Amino acid sequence: MKNYQRLHYNDCRIQKGDDAIPVSKQECFTPGEPSTPENPHKQKWYYDPESKFAVRMERNEKNEDLCRWNDSNLRKSERTGAARAEWESEYDETILYQDCYFRDAAEIVEDKMRLEALFAALDKLEPGLRELAGMVAVGARKKDIADRFGISVDGVRCREQKLYKILRSDKVLKSFFEND
Numbered sequence: 001m002k003n004y005q006r007l008h009y010n011d012c013r014i015q016k017g018d019d020a021i022p023v024s025k026q027e028c029f030t031p032g033e034p035s036t037p038e039n040p041h042k043q044k045w046y047y048d049p050e051s052k053f054a055v056r057m058e059r060n061e062k063n064e065d066l067c068r069w070n071d072s073n074l075r076k077s078e079r080t081g082a083a084r085a086e087w088e089s090e091y092d093e094t095i096l097y098q099d100c101y102f103r104d105a106a107e108i109v110e111d112k113m114r115l116e117a118l119f120a121a122l123d124k125l126e127p128g129l130r131e132l133a134g135m136v137a138v139g140a141r142k143k144d145i146a147d148r149f150g151i152s153v154d155g156v157r158c159r160e161q162k163l164y165k166i167l168r169s170d171k172v173l174k175s176f177f178e179n180d
Contacts, residue, residue: 007047007052009025009028009053010052010053011051011052012053012055012056014027015056015057017058020055028056032044039059039060041059041060041063041064043059044059044063044067045067046066046070047070049074120172121170125163128159131148132145132160136160136163142157
């Protein structure tokens with residue numbers, strides 16, 4: 001894996017609670033504090049080489065999980081190489097969420113495209129199946145669905161299976177889920 005601290009960053013920050021405070025690169029990458037019995041977590045950094053920023057994260061379990069996820073994504077992008085680099089060049093922004101969680105802009109765009117494809121597929125359904133999809137999406141009980149449509153619980157199961165079959169056969173939705 002590349003040494004991401006050696007890359008050029010335009011924006012270096014240190015996480016303090018829910019904020020990420022801008023600092024110099026030198027201050028951001030000072031060696032981490034040693035683990036102690038009170039705080040056994042190692043010092044971690046969140047890197048986004050495409051957007052050219054890095055964040056020195058607070059030492060806690062939540063951030064350790066986030067940085068582990070970030071490291072695995074960086075390794076994955078190193079393995080996939082040029083194909084991913086071409087895709088990411090179009091979307092080299094990163095969004096900082098209030099509690100210091102980050103998502104790659106490319107993932108957000110892909111999620112939006114999936115959602116639009118799902119809505120387009122749902123619009124093609126007959127009204128009864130569309131209403132069933134809405135009830136299933138919010139987690140309604142089969143008994144409540146059966147009462148709403150005036151059918152048996154087994155009838156609800158059959159309609160759900162029909163709904164899933166239609167959605168799985170949609171070419172646009174299928175293309176998204178084959179790539180995962």
